[in-house]
Amino acid sequence: MELGSITAGGRDLRLTPAGASNRIKELEAKFGARLLNRTTRTLTPTEIGQVLYENARRVISALEETEAVVASYSGTPQGVIRVVAPLGLGRRLVAPLVPRFCKANPEVQVRLRLTDRNVNIVEDGIDVAFFLGQPADSALVWRKIADSPRVLVAAPSYLAERGTPRSPDDLREHNCLLLRFPRSPEYYWVLETPEGPRRMLVAGDFDADDGDVLTAWALDGAGIANRPRYEVAEALAEGRLVELLPGTPPVTAQFGALMPHRPVQDPKVRLFVDFAARELRSAF
Structure with a gap:
């Protein structure tokens, strides 16, 4: 739903296209209804598929908030961080950070997407979106890292x-x-x-x-x-x-990180953004 195709969704979950397609078929069999209308060019939800997605997203959000609370007590960051960055900046600056961060925090997985297109952070379930430009007023949390002439x-x-x-x-x-x-x-x-x-x-x-x-x-x-x-x-x-x-x-543009407002700040997200800020501030 969020990435626009079964292939892209499978790739994000480390599944083959066939494996991702089988997951969808299993869900449709479980609920006894078609969830997605598929053609060679488009993927759109049926009415039931849209309802299932919206409710599943709420469940996942509640689970992520619970994980954040537990992690804040345990002191050990764990789980998945979904990160988006612009293409050029992502290749040069953000991508090299990921292996170093994950090596220092082995219980954390980082899923990095690079694109110069606008991304809906909330709807796409993004935890951190690195941004280069002039941030507009929004309901998102903005963490400035550096000025970028x-x-x-x-x-x-x-x-x-x-x-x-x-x-x-x-x-x-x-x-x-x-x-x-x-x-x-x-x-x-x-x-x-x-x-x-x-x-x-x-x-x-x-x-x-x-x-x-x-x-x-x-x-x-x-x-x-x-x-x-x-x-x-x-x-x-x-x-x-x-x-x-x-x-x-x-x-002059501003470089920083955009994050969705959440009742409990996820420790692993905060840790990743702090790490990126320390490593990247001098790059500009």
């Missing part, structure tokens, strides 16, 4: 062909590489100016939903990218990329 960059080859922008307005004449998803609204960058943050509408010939692709395109001379400084610091130092408009850089 951003920078506009382009390759010397692109600048030799198209010229170097001297002001934010010049960006309108350039090919801007956009991080954008299907059905996204018009795209803009927010730059820091002496007058305050300025929202700049920008455009480009192509876009992608993976930030690492934008960096690769910029290195190939395809256009101007708006990237976290830590991701392109090495390329800047080596001269493979050039920083643009340093007097009016993109607004």
Whole structure:
């Protein structure tokens, strides 16, 4: 239900597609009703399947809260932590933490999902979502870890062909590489100016939903990218990329962790976020 397919759900539970499908068949046999409508492209719940899912989620949430209470008394963190992180940041910074954390806490399992798409933390049962940007007001718990400066960059080859922008307005004449998803609204960058943050509408010939692709395109001379400084610091130092408009850089993002509100804070989640904060603060 939460991952959109039996294959993805099985993978999350360490099951083969056949094993996951058999689990669904066993449930349908137990309840004497079809729970999911399946086609080659979609997976949707039947009315009974939706009721079963919603009630099962409440049971699981109650069990997780109980485990958190017990763990707070026992002093030994145990169980599963479901973690989401953006693609590039997740590969570079978050993924390397997981084996070290699990080695220090052998009773804990970490299930890491990497995606640049928006995730519904509550509905998807996520414990920790690492976030890079400007967090909006929400009912979620926000734990800031570090500021993450951003920078506009382009390759010397692109600048030799198209010229170097001297002001934010010049960006309108350039090919801007956009991080954008299907059905996204018009795209803009927010730059820091002496007058305050300025929202700049920008455009480009192509876009992608993976930030690492934008960096690769910029290195190939395809256009101007708006990237976290830590991701392109090495390329800047080596001269493979050039920083643009340093007097009016993109607004600094915040890196931190989003967590759902819960009556009892799960010790293993708190422990993981504390560990990540210590390890990652210096990366920015």
